Amino acid sequence: MDQLLPADFEPTSRVLKRAQYEAFAFSVLDGDIRVRNESHEKPADHEYLVTVVNSIPAACECPADATYEGPCKHRVAVAIRPRILDFATKVQVVADGGTRATDHYEPAESAQCDCDELNEGFPCWNCVQTGRKALPEK
Template identity: 60%
Template sequence: MTQSLLERLSPTNRVLKRAQYEAFAFSLYDGDVLVRNESHLQPGDHEYRVTIVDGIPESCECPADKRFEGPCKHRTAIAIRPTILDVATQMQMVADGGVTTEKAPIDPEDDTELQECDCQYLNDDFPCWECVKTGRRELPE
């Protein structure tokens, strides 16, 4: 049986929860991902580059990733958001001259894919930030 990416990274519960509820913004950067923590007063001071290797958020420029065992919250935040990871991986393939396949466009009449979100990859029924922000789900008490 193959391990999921989250099982492979094995973040601590504290890191996983912070990766779920903090307000991260993601930008693509040369096949890697810039992760900005919008929860801070000065978000620009909390932006770090996460290096993606073979579809895995392998390293981060943040101090915590270098200091502690296991992945930081920035790497974990990408791991629990497969769409971001997929886009970064596809960007790397295109930059390397690889071949990508186009996904079928989403039919506006079929909202099943629109209902999916990052919550489905999280444990403990804890909602992702996007669901909390848009009012689809509430934080547990």
């Protein structure tokens, strides 16, 4: 898991676990990432913009990112999903002459997940949602 996080990221164990198991939905907007927590009854009330700078989730609009030390769960959720972070970085390249394929990242149905790289055996949300893996009992 440590290899997925930027060197200066030091999330608490609680934040890291929540970033892994909560039902986040991601949308790329001009190189930044909107993170929506689908675990809540009203997900639209739990949607925040994560700003990406030099391929690092550098800031989040959520109250926790402004209040607590270390990155919030939204920034960590982006950081531990290299495919999403890579896509956001590629969208930012558009300003430098690249081309934009889409504004929304949709992983291929056959794409392998990142479960093996997650902390303490936690599966990614996609595996839980599709029934491929279950959350641990503890």
